Structure formats: C-alpha cells, structure tokens
C-alpha cells in the first residue's frame with residue numbers, strides 16, 4: 445500500500461508567537477460566558493428520569509392490589525452485596541389468594557448496601573421487585589436506611605400487569621375441578 | 626475634616642499608623658475576597674455553570690429585590706468563605722519545621738500588603754497621590770523590590786513543609802521569579818524613559834508616570850513593553866498559565882500542600898494581593914491610571930475629580946482582575962521548561978531590544 449506522506453505545514457511567524465492562539469482561546473471562552481448556563485438547580489429543579497432508570501428497589505402490587513412477591517428468595521440469593529433479607533411467611537388458607545401459598549412476612553432492603561445493580565428485578569419470577577424512579581435516599585441513622593416491607597410497598601405502589609398469572613391459575617384449577625364433576 | 630483626613634493619610638503617629646494598617650488590611654481582604662468571588666463566578670460562566678448563588682443572611686434575604694440579587698450574585702459568599710477559614714481547625718503536621726512553617730504565610734502576605742500600601746489610587750485635589758502610605762517617592766522601584774520579597778514566603782513554605790512536592794514548588798517559584806523579574810524590570814524602563822525625558826518635569830514615582838500619559842497611554846506608545854510586562858506579571862503572580870509553584874496536576878498543591886485553614890487562607894490572600902499589585906502597576910504604567918480616556922485626564926474639579934478618578938481606577942482594576950481570571954480559565958498551564966525558555970529566550974531579548982530601540986528613538990528623533 446502506498447504511503448502518503450503529508451507534509452506538516454510550517455508554523456507562520458504569528459503562530460509561533462502563540463499570541464493568535466491565546467486570542468482565539470479567549471474568544472472561545474468569551475462566547476461561553478455569553479451562553480446560558482446548563483446548571484440544574486437541584487432541590488428546586490428536578491432532573492427528568494429516563495426510561496429504564498434504576499432507582500431505589502421497591503416492591504409492587506398488581507392492579508387488583510395483591511402483593512406480588514411470593515418470597516421465593518431468589519432476589520435475596522442473587523443480590524451481590526447481600527442487601528436483601530426476607531422472612532418468608534404463609535398466606536392463611538382463608539385468604540382469597542390462598543392458592544398463592546406464600547408471601548413475605550418481612551422484607552428488608554438495606555440501602556446502605558444496595559448497589560442499584562438491578563439483578564433482583566431481573567431474577568424475580570413474579571415481577572414483584574422493581575427499581576423505579578426514586579434516586580435520592582437519605583437518612584440520619586443506619587436503621588433509617590433500611591427499607592422494611594411497608595415502606596417498600598409504599599415506595600413501589602401498583603404497576604400494570606400483563607399476565608395475571610395467579611388469577612389464570614386459579615381459574616384453570618377451578619375449571620379442572622369443575623370438569624371432574 | 627480635611628485636617629483629619631490629612632492626618633490619617635500622612636501622620637507618623639502610632640495611632641494613625643495603626644488605623645492605616647487596619648484600613649489597609651480591611652481593604653485588601655475585601656478586595657481579595659471579592660476577587661475570589663469574581664474568579665468563581667467567571668469560571669462558572671465560562672464553564673456553563675452558575676457559580677455561588679445560595680449563600681445569604683436572614684436579614685438580607687428579607688429585603689425585596691436587593692436580597693435575591695445579593696444571593697444570586699454570591700455577594701455574601703466571600704464572608705462565608707473567610708469565616709470558614711477562620712473557624713477551621715489548624716492542623717500542624719508533625720514533620721514540619723514548626724517556626725518557619727508558621728512564619729511562611731506571614732512572610733508571603735506582608736510584602737503584598739506593604740506594596741499595596743504604596744499604590745496610588747487617585748489624585749488628591751492638592752496634586753499629591755491618594756495612597757495609604759504617602760510620599761514613597763522612589764515609588765515603583767521600592768514596589769518592585771518589596772513585592773518580589775513575597776517569593777520568600779513560598780520558598781520558606783516549601784522548605785519548612787519537609788515534603789518533596791512543596792519543595793519542588795518552592796524551587797520552581799524562586800526560579801521563575803528570578804527569570805521574569807529581569808524581563809519585567811527591563812520592560813518598564815522605557816516607561817520611565819518617557820516619563821522623565823529631558824525637559825519633562827516628571828520624576829520616577831507613579832503619579833508622575835500617570836501624569837506623563839495624559840495625552841496618550843503607554844500601551845499605545847510602548848505596545849511591546851506592555852506585552853512583555855503583562856506576561857511577566859502573570860508569571861510573577863504565579864497565575865495560570867504560569868502557576869508552576871502550585872501546579873496541582875504534578876505537585877499535588879505545590880508549596881502550600883501542607884497548609885490548611887487560615888494559614889492557607891493567608892497564602893490565598895497573598896496571591897490575590899499580588900494580582901491586585903500586578904494589575905494596578907499595569908494600569909498605572911500602561912493604561913493611564915486614573916485617567917478616564919487618553920486625552921481626558923480628569924472630569925470635574927477638586928474632590929469630585931478625585932472621586933471620579935478613584936472610580937475610574939477601580940473600574941479598570943476590576944476589569945483587569947477579570948482579565949486575569951479569564952486568561953486563567955482559557956490557557957492551559959505551560960510546562961516548566963517552556964516557562965523557563967519563554968522567560969530567558971524570548972521575553973528578556975524582547976525587553977532588551979525594545980529598550981535599545983527606545984533609546985535610539987529618543988536619542989535621534991526625540
């Protein structure tokens with residue numbers, strides 16, 4: 445392959461004095477002074493959160509108000525810094541959602557440990573844990589930085605659901621039970 | 626009243642000297658504080674930020690219009706900064722040479738204060754200069770001599786800190802001072818030449834130099850000298866792009882690496898003091914001092930003229946300080962060898978050539 449050698453243009457006298465460059469630089473910075481600032485004045489102005497943002501992990505309910513977590517503890521196992529601690533519990537047989545069988549008795553996420561990796565959300569088979577928009581977690585004690593179950597549901601709220609997996613299961617089992625009659 | 630003012634300015638009495646000293650420190654600290662504010666604001670604007678705009682005091686924020694203006698302009702920030710420096714803990718590293726370590730910031734600041742005391746700011750109605758220390762007739766020579774002493778503070782700080790970075794910073798500072806002092810002195814000689822040419826009644830002091838620029842400012846008559854002097858004052862004040870003694874990227878913090886709290890604050894004020902001195906000297910020697918425009922030395926008469934002159938001088942000073950800041954946030958720092966080369970190989974020959982040409986011009990044409 446032919447190599448094309450480009451001659452570097454020798455610097456002119458003025459360029460060697462460095463003065464035109466200084467003046468050029470001053471012009472650039474002067475233009476910047478006249479430009480509006482891009483500062484976001486934080487506590488008053490809030491940033492717009494992009495889609496798919498990984499904020500504080502939260503627990504969510506389905507549109508019928510059923511808590512989605514079944515305390516399978518997959519998230520607890522995968523969490524790299526071991527921020528999650530779950531105490532599994534049973535759903536009483538009298539409850540309407542008794543066929544789901546399990547729900548967490550207590551669910552704690554230690555936000556001093558969490559690294560916002562999103563693995564818990566990825567691993568959850570029930571789509572029960574979501575990293576949502578909240579980006580600012582503050583507290584004055586260590587205990588305050590641990591989100592308990594109530595707080596997690598309060599932060600999480602309700603998210604739309606496209607499967608209603610447990611409702612389908614219930615309907616299916618009822619249909620099958622009916623078929624044997 | 627007139628008498629009291631006169632006493633205040635010239636009396637050698639201990640009380641008046643003390644009052645003058647307090648006034649001087651007050652003025653310098655205030656200007657330095659607001660120079661820092663200017664620096665922070667201007668750098669913010671250049672970088673697309675807003676700069677300090679939160680600090681305020683309760684009773685100030687209650688004033689409509691002015692309150693928010695003071696807050697957004699950051700005008701109370703210098704007080705907060707100064708207060709912070711005052712109330713911080715003063716750590717004393719265990720490996721320093723204690724006496725010299727404490728002495729260094731004082732040695733750095735004292736010459737700056739002494740020089741500012743000699744600076745004339747305006748012309749009084751009786752034709753003498755308004756300065757805190759009147760009648761220093763050798764004027765500019767004494768100023769150059771005293772203000773250069775500031776580098777002893779840097780050298781002392783670097784040595785007593787017992788830290789290689791500080792020491793390197795100190796060595797660089799002194800080498801830089803020596804290299805640029807020569808070019809600086811030679812660059813201003815033509816200005817004196819013009820001011821005290823045969824037939825003119827102007828002397829060596831700064832008032833006379835300002836008076837000699839009545840028709841035309843020296844920057845027009847001596848552009849090359851002006852340029853050399855300008856570069857030299859940047860180098861002498863250790864400002865970007867010549868801040869070799871500090872040079873955060875390669876020397877951590879340079880000579881003040883080991884300093885904190887108010888001792889660091891003193892170095893800081895000294896740097897801004899030197900900026901004020903450099904700017905003032907440039908304004909006095911090349912930009913017509915308290916003259917408003919070339920050809921219009923003063924407006925009004927008596928005390929009015931003095932006040933307008935004072936205002937003009939301070940406007941020029943603020944603009945020049947802004948220029949210092951503007952350059953700092955524009956040009957990257959030179960390498961150390963480049964600084965030395967520029968000083969010895971470029972500025973010194975230029976200054977000498979300029980001086981010789983001026984000699985020749987005045988010998989044959991003048």
Ligand code: SF4
Nearest residue numbers: 523558559561562564
């Ligand atoms: S985001 Fe990551 S670190 Fe935080 S709780 Fe979920 S798995 Fe653990």
Ligand code: SF4
Nearest residue numbers: 513514516517519568
């Ligand atoms: S949040 Fe999901 S992964 Fe974690 S225990 Fe509940 S159901 Fe299992």
